[in-house]
Amino acid sequence: MRKILIVCSIVLAGTLSGCLNPSGGDDIIFDPTAPDRCESFTPAIRSSNDTLRILTYDIYTLSDAVVSEFTNQSGYQVEFIRTDDAGGILDQMMLTKDAPQVDLMIGLDNSYVGIALKNCLLQSHQANTSSIDASFEQGNFAGEDSLVPFDHGYVCINYDNQYVDGENVSIPTSLENFTEEVWKGKVAFPSAVTSSPGRAFMLATTDYFEGDSEWDWWAAMKANEAIFTSGWTEAYSVHYSGGYGQGYPGYIGDAHATVSYCHSPGVEAYFGSNWTTSVALDLPRASFHQIEYTGIVNGAANVDAANAFIEYLISEEVNRNMPTNNYMYGVLQGADLPETDGYRFHSLVPDEPANLNLAELDIEALVSQWLDSTS
Amino acid sequence: MTLKISGINKSFDGKRILAGVSLVVADGEIVALIGASGSGKSTLLRIICGLESADDGEVMLAGENIGEIPCEKRNIGMIFQSPILYPHMNVARNLHLGIGEKMSREEKDELVEQILNDVDLAEFQLRNVDELSGGEAQRVALARTLLTKPRALLMDEPFSALDTELRISLAEKTKKLLSQLDIPIIHVTHDVDEAQRIADRVVSLSEINNL
Amino acid sequence: MLSRVLRTLVISTYALMILAPVVIAIDRLWAVTGVAPWQAFGLLGDLAVADGVLLFTCLVSVTASLLTLALGLPLAIVLAKYEWKNIALIRAILVLPFVCPAIVAAMGFLVLFDAGGPLNYVGIDLYQQSGIIGTISATLGFANIGHFIALSLALCWFNLSLVIRFIEPTLANMNPDWEDQLKLLPQGKSLWQRIRHLYAPILAPGIIASAGLTFVFSFTSFALVRWLAPSADTLETLMADYGGSAGIYGYRIMSSEIVLASSMVQIVILGSALWLVSHMQSLHQSRIAIVAESFRRKQQGKAKLGHRAILVCGVVFTVLPLLLTIISSFKMRVVENGQISTEWTTQGWSIAWRGDLSYAGAGEALGYSLVYAALTLVISMPLGWMMAATIHSLEKEGKLVRAKIVDFISFAPLIVSAVMAGLGILLGIIMWFPELFAWFLLPVWAHIMMVTPFVVRVMLPALRSMDERYIEQAKILRLNQFQRFRLITLPSLKGPVIVASALCLAFSLGEFGATWVLARTGDWTTLSVLVDDLMSRPNYFPGVRPAAMASATILMSLTLALFFISEKFRDSKDTGGF
Structure with a gap:
């Protein structure tokens, strides 16, 4: 029995001794102030099974029917990882930034995206965003090619x-x-x-x-x-x-x-x-003025699928329903609340x-x- | 297939129970081992069948030292003071547990029927064990042990919980059954009359225990 | 008897599965904050958001423990001492809350305390704090005393079964001659003397153990606090709030500090409490042995009106929140010309079933819950059993201190809260296997952590009480180890195995804290998470709430069905406490 206790102690102590190193072991401590930070930051790309993985909070607009329609139209399968709110999305992205496990984030708002950008968590998209109202081309983060607004309020x-x-x-x-x-x-x-x-x-x-x-x-x-x-x-x-x-x-x-x-x-x-x-x-x-964004995660495995979903999210059929489905304004030209x-x-x-x-x-x-x- | 025990020592929590116990039981011989309560009779039987290990000494069966062989591989039968029948099984299924050879269900049932006849419990196959009287339960336990075809048989005061009349009749029936077996048998009791009724030889533990 | 190799393997597996995630989490938090775990205790006092949280957690846990004893002991006494028709059913109803998913209990109590609800009707307004509650609040200067009372009552409801399970069988099996004899002796003339000389020594370990466990479960309660005391935080909800951003280098260090400090305080407090419980449980088992030797259940006579009243109150208290959950799944809020009323409808059920307001319908979520529960059972049951067998075989070998240490290790997951367990797995997975981050089976690990200790707690007394001679006889009959297990051990322990399995399934179905913290893939929403999701979304649309209640009702029905099946197999002398 003594042997058992010794083995257990070794197992636990071993794990603990790994931690007797408050510097953090193998984890890379990222310096968000370095000027070339995003060029030199290359997160590991997960092996993908061609399923588009989306990190989001409980966005009520993304119902089963809406997602199935996207799969029918594009052929891409979709899987969600959900958190409680925008803060949760940022937390998850920060936690897995060296080895991102998602392709697309939906839901970081303009009070959070700054941190995501500073930490190079997003990459440029190639989605066609011409349907978005011109007013979004001004103001904070307007020039960022990694962010696409999808609703606001x-x-x-x-x-x-x-x-x-x-x-x-x-x-x-x-x-x-x-x-x-x-x-x-x-x-x-x-x-x-x-x-x-x-x-x-x-x-x-x-x-x-x-x-x-x-x-x-x-x-x-x-x-x-x-x-x-x-x-x-x-x-x-x-x-x-x-x-x-x-x-x-x-x-x-x-x-x-x-x-x-x-x-x-x-x-x-x-x-x-x-x-x-x-x-x-x-x-x-x-x-x-809160603007919620979607963006492709830096290190995404399914970039094409992510671009396709961005276009779907800002399409007429999905975005026009924002006020009733997600209780937010849509971003399309002439978007307004119903009377x-x-x-x-x-x-x-x-x-x-x-x-x-x-x-x-x-x-x-x-x-x-x-x-x-x-x- | 002589059973030979030599120099058995056993202590519990520093207290010596058995000291240099030696005993030889020949094939077909029934030895009654008598002794007071707590004198170590049951412990000796448990050592012989392998439920306890001795601190010292040898247990030889047919010239083979069986001291290191696990209990379930010694093939020594034992009947406890109160019969151990499994309450989740009926009489027949309890008896099936005693059949070691591979055989069909029908063959097993046939054997069971036969052995129940031998112990005067015909038609008891489907009875639940909690419906049996003390004497019936003890006979089922005996029948099950006989089915195992043991190389030696140990009986730890099997009749002590029964009333006098039943004890006498059961002892006689048992004696008749056991006399047909050609194996060494040790019958532990504290009742001298019962010992004399059933055994070929009576041994007092105090005489062979060198405490 | 388990071989040494097997024992080592069992303890190592248990330690690795159960303790490793916590060690990893603490390691990571240490690295991120630069604060050593033993220095973290002081942090709790320095962090503004944690101000008063420890005090509130302790206060509500102690209050709940005392309240549980105050309500549970009279129930256990009347149940044990008098004749009752359908006693098995009554006992089953009284102990049923323990397996009820916390999220369902939270829903039920929300309705119970609601304006217009039964308590409100008799003048007790716990939420808007009018009437007597308002007066108490003003007198004591306790801002949200209504929430505090609501939470304490719900925790008491939840843990009532512990007192009943520990005390009732002991009391029922006590020989009434003992008290009669004492009445004839000079030292037993008064009731107080008889309590002092007879009842207290026999019942005290059980009472302390049940109160200790109530304290532990209250301390780590999550769903009840989240919904019944939204203005207050316990260490568990604080960790849940900040856990998401903990363990990340250079980001929101305060979150890591909060989680590290809270978990260390929790480990010390719960560790001490469980050490006491473990000690008291073995004392309790030895008292039971004395009592069981003496007598078997014999009631002292027919119950009087007062006794009946106590039992009726207990049953109503137990059933009411569950009943209200069912009722409210058929009630929907209607606003017309500024007037708020309710209408009876099955709309909530159809919304829940179709999944109109959620990523998964209730049927789908039910399927996922069952898959998680089944997988948890497949791993937890053998692991817990082996752990119990290890403890038992050490006890039989007389290695009592070692047995006690392993027994305490088996309790370890209860020292760590569900939220911390989830966080540990999350951080561990990210460190070693980031690709498993979104693996749908990840929550099963947490379920195993939270459920296995209960399997140990059910199987250990069963193994202790199993007649060792059955196995000895089987050995003599030349049955090998596997045959002995299949033909003797398993059938002999059928009752406890079914009880432990049902508990496994029920707890896994209702598990919320760890699942909530772990990554939740949209395709794998469990029923308990679905209820919380629905409740958390803006309830502008009046169909949301009845849909949440309908999902809660499905979860409740499933758990209770499992529970009633398991109760059929429970030994009336079962004194294991769960």
Whole structure:
């Protein structure tokens, strides 16, 4: 028996002793600041069985029927690896960057793609993207040939009009209003660390407060007992009184304002027979124009299939359905929300979203600062 | 096929139970081994059949040292104080376990029928073992052991749990059955009357155990 | 008796499959953070996001343990001491939550605590915290006490079976003459004295073991916390939130620090708790042996109204969340002119079955769940059995300390949470076999890690209680090792084998934490992940929730069917605790 214990100890100690090396063993530590970083970075290409492997979050537009149609049209088989959100996609790509296991990513938004580009996680595509609206040729990442936008929307504060009307509260005209007594404990924020909309809104506040007092504002929100949740779902469906959460188990409804999409009230109306009490708050530079991208992974094994899927994703038949299937705006020329049941009527397109240089911002440092301010 | 035990020593947790035990049992001889409770009778039988190993000494059967042979390969039969019949099997299936040779189901059933007749349990094939009385169960166990065609037979107080009348009648039946076998037999008991009734020779463990 | 070579092989395989992923994960986190595991404990206090998490985790686990004892002990006592018609069925209902997938339990409790739900109807509003809960919250200054109570109650519901399984058979088999005799002695006149001199010494190990296990399972609970206390974090949910970005060089180091610190704290706390449980379980087994020698089940008489009330409450408490899950799969929210109402419909079922809102339909997910469960069974059952046999054979050889060490190793996967297990496999796979990253069978490994300890726990008492003479007799009958196994051991252990297999299948079907962390290929969605996926997507469309509940109902029905089959084969004297 002693031998058994010795063998076990050796096995475990052996594995452990491999780790008695905090420098990380064989792992290459990538330097994202090196100028020729992407030329010298050649990830191992996985052996492929000709199945297109896509890394994405739960994009509701990619139903079984939609994917089967792609297979029928192109002949390519498709396999998905799913994460929870855009952050999850980036995590998986970072984790496997030396030996990528997917061909195409769908779902990194403009608050995350900067890190993907810095780390050379994507490669140029050859898809025909001429159907995409010309407005996407401007702004952050517009010149990047490895990114193709496939949907977009604006993130801003939504408030419950029933509370504002019923309690005779003034409609907020600035973010500072939310630090007042009437909003004490009544605003829910998804975390900027673990939620994409949370991160997007945090970024918007850096423009709104011009990089000056945003952390003071966040600290003031914390002091005003704002509710912080890890994800959008908890903030919107559990805490927000103006959303669909009402009538569902687990609903608390203690927050009368939250961060969501500026078209969320439109979606509420669309599914609520043109009725909603939720309103998107239009404050200059307090909203974030979120653009979601697809891109071919650096080291992809099935590049042709990936290009074909990109074209399919921005095709008329798939992209036109974005508002009803994925609750986001499509990117095709003339794309808009449907008029049905007040979808478009209750949706807000902000006049002046935050203007940020996302390619240059050190977003992770901002997230850390946000965390410090709200803890 | 003489069974010869010589110089058997055995201790448990530092306590000596058997010391230099030697015994010879000839073919066809029935030796009754008597001794008080806890004197080491059962331990000696378990050493002979290989369920325990001796610290020292030899167990010879037909001139072969069988001390290192695993229990299941010694081909020594043993009947325990309380019969070990498997509750998930009926009488016939319990008896099938004793047939080592390859044969058809019908041939096995025939053998079973025959041996059950020998122990006065005809028609008991399909009985569940929990429906048997103590005496019946012990006879099934004996029948199963006989089916194994053992090279030697050990009986560890097989009748001690039965009432006096049954014990006497069963001992006599057993004696009749065993006398037909030409193998060494050791019958352990603490009942001197039973020992004399069944055995050709009575040996007291205390006399051969050099404690 | 297992040979030394086989034992070595069994322990090594177990250690490699179960412990290696965790060692790999810790190794990687150490390398990424530069913080040695033994220095990581302090990190938890320094990390802002982890503020108060350890305290909340401990508090909710201790509360759940005490609550489980408070509700479980009276149930075990009345069940053991009085005559009940259909006692097997009643016992099966009371212990059923333990095999119920956590995600299903979470759904059931969400409905139970819902506004307009049964608890709300009697004035207990755990979520919006009005009425008495609001008063308690304000008095104690505990912001989300409703969530805390909800979570504690659900954890108690989940672990009630542990108390019943540990205590009821012991109590039922205790000779009533013992108490009668004590009543006649000067030191046994009062009930308290009898508890002190008779019941406490016999029952205490079982009580402590069941409370300890409740603490462990509560500490690592994931799905219940995720859904019932969305505003709070436990170490497990914290690790799940940050686990995705942990272990990556030069990226979100804070995530790695959180996971490293949380897992180290978890290992120490759960390791201590399980060491105590392991010790108490063997003490409990020895108490059982004394009791079993003395008597066999004999009730003391007919139950009075109070006893019946206790049992009825227990049964209602057990069944209600499950019933509510089924009911809510037929209810859909309707908004008309601003009025929210519900309508009865089977739409949720058809949506779930067709997979209109998910990558896979419920039928497809059910198939995948069954494949995972079957593969888990094929590996876990023999591995767990062999591990139990190893412990048992060491015990028989009198090598008690070694047996205890191996016994403790068998518990090891419970020290590591499901989330950490998933993370370990993920990091290990990426290090060695990146091409297996998206392999659809990857979650099976995690399932094996989480399920095998339960096989050991079921098989060990069964092996201990098996009559050794059966094997001895078989040897004398010249049956070889394989024949002995096939003809004697396997049929003799049929009951425990079926129970362990059913537990294996049920736990694998309901496994959520590790599967959730591991890469999930779209083509291989399990039922538990499907429920979570549906619940997590924006529920604007009212069909989403009933579809989630319908999927949960399918999962629940399958698990419970397995459970009831296994209960038929369970020995009434089974005291293994699971």
